[in-house]
Amino acid sequence: MTPGDRAAELARLGGAIESTRPPSSDRSELPPLPGAAEGNVVLRLAPFPNGALHIGNARMLYVNDEYRRRYKGKLYLVFDDTIGSEEKRVDPEIFNVILNDLTIAGVPPDAVFYKSDRIPRFYPWAVRVIEKGGAYLCTCPAELLRRNRESGTPCPERSQTVETTLEGWEKMLGGAYAPGEAVLRLRTDLADPDPAFRDRVLMRLSDLEHPRVGRKYRVWPMLEFSWAVDDVELGLTHVLRGKDLVIEDRMEEFIWKLLGVKGPPFLHWGLLRLREAKIAKSKSFKEVASGVYDGWADPRTWSIDSLARRGIRAEALRRFTLSFGLSLSDIEVPAETLYAENRQLIDATTPRKSFVPDPVLVEVDGAPELGTVSLPNHPDHPELGRREVPAAPPYWLPRAELERHAGEELRLKDLLNLVLPTGPVPAGTPTLRAHFAGRENKKLPRIQWVARAGSVPVELLELDGSRRTGRAEASLLTAAPGDIFQFERVGFVRLEDRWKRGTEPVLACFGHP
RNA sequence: GCUCCCGUAGUCUAGUCCGGCCAAGGAUUCGGCGCCUUCGACGCCGUAACCCGGGUUCAAAUCCCGGCGGGAGCACCA
Structure with a gap:
């Protein structure tokens, strides 16, 4: 039957029945837990204490937490600290690190158990x-x-x-x-x-x-036996774990059948990796221990703590991990997907600031008298207010832009147009001379700037662990550690906890574009 | 080698159990346009997918068989 015939036949029979298919939602929801009812759900988190929680563990956290919330159940933290092996040792420092990670992640356990106590x-x-x-x-x-x-x-x-x-x-x-x-x-x-x-x-x-x-x-x-016991003794109703542990299911079920006891059912999900974070916990452990990394919050670990340091909200991480449902495929997702989630959360409320990386001082010949200019804190949200910034030359401008646009006319965003000198930009700390070319808002390449008089030095921690220096608006000095800004044309950043308000340089950690 | 799991657009995901409302929905990415004094945001438009081969059926992403590809396990680790 062709589509046309089909439509005709359908009309002859009295038209199509109203569709009963539910509209597919934009955000997938976790399936119901078998046999679960409100108030009778007990779940567990069981990380091995040999490193901070990372993005892979986040899935375990939020899937469990989501079910706890939905059924108003309990979620236990059970440290899997049996004796391990020579290669896989329990790190005594890490119990508190993990507890702290759970706080950061917004997944507080209802009770904490240690296998080693049991x-x-x-x-x-x-x-x-x-x-x-x-x-x-x-x-x-x-x-x-x-x-x-x-x-x-x-x-x-x-x-x-x-x-x-x-x-x-x-x-x-x-x-x-x-x-x-x-x-x-x-x-x-x-x-x-x-x-x-x-x-x-x-x-x-x-x-x-x-x-x-x-x-x-x-x-x-051994791990499997300890769980065969504890999943029963702790009264767990469901065990949600990665599919790398499926053989443990069989072990536990075999033992329960042998002893005639009833244990909880198991649900699994596949491996989740961030494309950018091809790191192993053990490698991070080595680098943290040796001091190559700046602790577990070093961005290179991609730990939950490090994501928080970068200004990525727990809620973004939650939405991100839950978006994969209980899929059993092993997946590798670009970090951009997580960033998109976070951007959606913070963009509307995040003030803009000007930040000039690798700055070069530029005088502008023929510039008119410029005192200060008033700039909106957010181009789309006037309710975030405005700020006055000094606008008299000379300006700090990004070296990369000066090189790319040598001899060309371009626009200092929100301020004026200028023509750059020709020729390469000398290394070191030269002062270049550009020519004023009007204040009209023309279609020109736009770059960020900061007037020397109103600038402060900034040290920006990058994702590869390096530190980039630059100059930014002096108003940053009155901000507080933990504040999040968008450095225009650079990306979202978070001021470091260890930075003290009012001190130079301002310390910030890069979050994402 | 043996066992288990998975295979829908560039990347994820919905749909697969109970075949037809699926010429396949959503997110993100990418491209274009618009708007805004950001390479950000927002709006509109667009590209793009059922791993392959058989079978069953009026009808297959969905069921069956056979391949192929990927992952995990085969520790006195977790």
């Missing part, structure tokens, strides 16, 4: 699993264990009796084994098609010193 709770569960015949004590070296798992070969201990396992478990707890000499393994199925799921380790030994509990415990749970 170690003894895992022991009786281990015994329960053993008594169900679900585990055995394996003394294979790690290397052999791995090979056997791959080939599906059982080690001799796999067939040990429950009694033997219980004895072995007691010996393990009692200190009869050194780290690496024995582990408690789950008895799944060595023929499981997924090699990753074969007889995984439940509990193991470690002599590493834990930053919170020292050497109080030697027998530590």
